Amino acid sequence: MEFVSPNPFTSFIFYVFLSCAVIVIAYTCNFYYLAFLSGRRKEIQEDTVSIGEPTITIQLPIYNEKYVAKRLINSVCELDYPKQKMSIMVLDDSDDNTTKQVAELVQDYKSRGFDISHIRRGTMLMKTILP
Numbered sequence: 001m002e003f004v005s006p007n008p009f010t011s012f013i014f015y016v017f018l019s020c021a022v023i024v025i026a027y028t029c030n031f032y033y034l035a036f037l038s039g040r041r042k043e044i045q046e047d048t049v050s051i052g053e054p055t056i057t058i059q060l061p062i063y064n065e066k067y068v069a070k071r072l073i074n075s076v077c078e079l080d081y082p083k084q085k086m087s088i089m090v091l092d093d094s095d096d097n098t099t100k101q102v103a104e105l106v107q108d109y110k111s112r113g114f115d116i117s118h119i120r121r122g123t124m125l126m127k128t129i130l131p
Helices: 008-045 069-077 098-111 122-129
Strands: 056-062 086-092 115-120
Touching: 056 069, 069 086, 069 098, 086 098, 098 115
Parallel strands: 056 086, 086 115
Antiparallel strands: none
16 A cells, blocks of 8 residues: 655644644643632632722713713712712813802712812813903
């Protein structure tokens, strides 16, 4: 029987398949190794100390949103997060009656103990003064 040389394309496909199989096996072994390590790490994590919730700042940009502003501020103030760890900044560039509505709402929440501030840029004041 005579030796027949293999087709080069078939050989190429075989080596690509073999390389992919090796990569999949290596990935699978790595996955099981990391799963094993994570199982051991849970025992170590029991000794960690909880520092509580971090202090956060929530910034609410608003521009002529008179129908959305009240709902937005109310929903942020109703978050299940400690008041003393939360600072809320309402960034208002409105040039309509939204500014008055937001200012009243911010004062209401300030009186309830929230750390909330209503911030307006000076450029918007200049736009209303100078046409």
